[in-house]
Amino acid sequence: MATRSNPLIxxxxxxxxxxxxxxxxxxxxxxxxxxxxKETFDLYVDSVRRFARQDLLPTYKPMDEEPPVFRDGRVHTHPALPALFGQMVDLGVLTATCPETVGGQQMPTLVHTMATAYLMAANLGAYGFVGLTHGAANLIEAFGTDEVKERFMAKMYAGEWTGTMALTEPQAGSSLGDIATSATPTDEGHYLIKGSKIFISGADHGITENVVNLALARIDGAPDGTKGISLFAVPRLREENGSLVSNDVTVAGLIHKIGWRALPSLALEFGDEGDCRGWLVGEPNQGLRYMFQMMNEARIMIGVNGAATASVAYHESLSYALGRKQGRRLGARGGEQISIIEHADVRRMLLRQKAIVEGSFALLGTVSRYADVAEHGASEEDRERAGLLLNLLTPIAKTFPAERGFESNVLAVQIHGGYGYTSEYLPEAYMRDQKLNTLHEGTNAIQSMDLLGRQVVAKGGAALRALAEEIGSAIARAREAGCDPELCSELEEAMATVGSTTMELGQRGMAGDADGMLGHSWDYLDMFATLVIGWQWLNMAAVARTAPISEERRRATEAAAQYWLRTEVPRIPHLANLCRTNEDSYIKAEPEWF
Ligand SMILES: Cc1cc2nc3c(=O)[nH]c(=O)nc-3n(C[C@H](O)[C@H](O)[C@H](O)COP(=O)(O)OP(=O)(O)OC[C@H]3O[C@@H](n4cnc5c(N)ncnc54)[C@H](O)[C@@H]3O)c2cc1C
Known part of the structure; x- marks a missing residue:
């Protein structure tokens, strides 16, 4: 069997x-x-995937091996980045989903999600500059005044300046209510910003002349906690009399990361000289609300990253498994060595990767479509329902590809045997990259509490009811299409278990027993995600029965669906039991015991 070149996805x-x-x-x-x-969608996806394969992928390893350096107070990134960034801007990736009024193509999020996945699979750090700039400009577009838009947004959307999200501070990571960076009003329309930020990705690079940091800060006298946080545009350089001058934003240090090495993450100081100017975006004290409003998109993008990073490694290990010869069939005596893909355990690892990668992409496509309908749906009812499902599924779309994607990345290393443990092969680098996705944009633990503490119980459980209907329709379709009835029943029972467990935990929450409700939020997230991916696989298997696809793809889809529904979904009653009994081994463990 021949090896294959890596298609990324x-x-x-x-x-x-x-x-x-x-x-x-x-x-x-x-x-x-x-x-x-379909023609415009294909044109966009094709041009992006061609660029990803031809131009971006070859730069991945060099950028992993030559991370940015900090010299003379400035960060210097890989010399290939300015040209690549320009090419991505020319492809329209930066503004694809934006309206034409700001130079975009109004591309559905669904199509954009699939296109950008190729860029992330090819070189996620290089793509990061584009993703961050889009996110920051999008915040200004949504909430900024005309003056702020004019000052920053157009240049960002044109790719002349880049953007960052500057939330995290040393004492305020998961706990953003503890942000301490201050903003003092002046009579000149701007605020004076003072404080320290950490881990700010893309805050200095030399790709474009300027960077606009979308920073969270607290206006003097604002309420404590999350209610007193405002959003500011804080450029590295500011315009004065037609030229760019320093805005008193200094790089205090470059973080030496284990992955995403094309993209620098920095410690920043605002206002060391007392002259760092920030422009308020939107209303005072609404900063966190604005950030959260944009968070769905950001979290979905992290999920896409997880799926893309798992996908490129899956294809790397598939190619290796086809080419690497080792051992013989069980019971065979002598003869030629066989490709390792012939061994059942290697196929186990490949099918598991396939189930995780493709299940993730199916979920990400589903939530991206909900995002499109939530914003542009034909009726109020459609928009509301899609919005409910989007909010409910976003924590899963962020965490599943990251958490199980990491597992999938580990399997890609494993399939490479000892060679996987060397930097001569790529899977170890993809594994390092993947780990970040469980950490940023809210750690996976924080997502689990959001899911159980907020999303499933919101509006009297309306979103969960909508999900149960969606899953019910998929089961009905699968039965009608002639899918294995046992697999359909497995998913049906799993949905019922998740529903009743949620009700029980929700009642505990309403009775004021937060510990009893949230003690096993991690297991709840695992249970919920396992169900949701089961839904995606059963749905794909049903659609595959009549879709215009090859017989091979149809059978592969059915095999992966069977794998997930038979090996993963049966874990759901066990996870439900842990949540219900509030199994207390770690809950009762005292810090001194460790
Ligand atoms: C490479 C990299 C790039 C980044 N880029 C950016 C960026 O561009 N902009 C930006 O603003 N930030 C960025 N971040 C910061 C990132 O978002 C934070 O690291 C993340 O939010 C976690 O915060 P922390 O590191 O302070 O961890 P902590 O909040 O200290 O968490 C440590 C551990 O405790 C757990 N924990 C914390 N609180 C709770 C709780 N209430 N309940 C249960 N468990 C809890 C967490 O889940 C985690 O396992 C980046 C980080 C990295 C590593």
Whole structure:
């Protein structure tokens, strides 16, 4: 068997998801997307994936091996980055989902998600500059005054300046209510910003002349905690009399990271000289609300990153398993060595990776479509329902590809045997990259508390009811399509278990027993995600029965669906039991015992 070059992501999967499972063309019936068609979608995805394979992928290893350096107070990134960044801007990636009024193409999030996944799979750190700039400019577009938009947004969307998200401080990571950076009003329309930020990605680089940090800070006299946090645009350089001058933003240090090494993450000081100017974005004290409003998009993008990083490693290990010869069939005596893909345990690892990677992409496509309908749906009812499902599933879309993606990345190393443990092969680097996705944009533990403490119980459980309906429809479709009835029943029972467990935990919460409700939020997240991915796989298996796809793809889809529903979904009653009994081994463990 021949080895294959790494496709990053399987194009056939992307087409299957876009056009057979998720009906991307159906979105063109909505006013916002009426200028689009399958042709414009394909054109966009094709151009992005071609660039990812030809131009971006070859730069991944050099950038991993030559991370940025900090010299003379400035950060110097890899010399190939300015050209790559320019090419991504020219491809329209920075503004694809934006309206035409700001130079965008109003591309559905669903299509954009699939396209950007190729960029992330090819070189996630290099893509990071684009993703961060889009996120920061998008915040200004949504909440900034015309003056702030004029000052910053147009240059960011044009790719002349880049952006960052500057939230984290040494004492305020997960706990953003403890942010201490201060903002003092002046008579000149701006604020004077003072404080320290840490881990700020892309805050200095030399790719473009300026960077705009979207920073959280507390206006003097603002209330304590989350209610007193405001959002500011704090550029590295500010415009004065037509030229750019220092804005008193200094790089205090470059963080030496184990992954994402193309993209520098920095410790920043605002206002060492007392002259760091920030422009308020939106209303005072609403900063965290604005950030959270944009968080769904950011979290979905982290999920895409997780899926993409697991995908590129999966394809690397698949290629290796086809080419590497070792051992013989069970019971065979002598003869030629066989490719390791012939061994059942290697196929176990490959199918597990496939189930995680493709299940993740299916979920990410589903939530991206909900994001499109939530914003542009035809009726209020459609928009509301899609919004509910989007909020409910976002913690899963962020955490599952990161958590199980890491497991999948470890399997890619394992398939490479001892060679996987060397830096001669790529899987170890992808494994290092993947780890970040469980940490940033709210750690996975924080997501688990958001899911159980907020999303499933919001509006009297309306979102969970909507999800149960979606899963019920998928089961009905699978039965009608002739899928294995046992797999359908497995998912049906799992949904019932998740529903009743949620009700029990919700009642504890309403009775004021927060510990009893949230003690096993991690297991709850695992249970919920396992169900949701089961739903995605059963749905894909049902669609595959009639979709215009190859017989091979149909059978592979059924095999992965069977794998997930038979090996993972049966864990759900056990996880439910842990939540219900509030199994207390770690809950009662005293800090002194460790
Ligand atoms: C490479 C990299 C790039 C980053 N880029 C950016 C960026 O561009 N902009 C930005 O603003 N930030 C960025 N961050 C920061 C990132 O978002 C934070 O590291 C993350 O939010 C976690 O905060 P922390 O590191 O302070 O960890 P902590 O909050 O101290 O958490 C430590 C551990 O305690 C757990 N924990 C904390 N609180 C709770 C709780 N209430 N309940 C249960 N468990 C809890 C966490 O889950 C975690 O396991 C980046 C980080 C890294 C590593």
């Amino acid at each position: 399987d194009d056939g999967l992307v087409d299957f998801l876009l056009y057979s499972v998720l009906d991307a063309e159906g979105l063109c019936q909505l006013g916002a997307y009426e200028q689009h068609s």
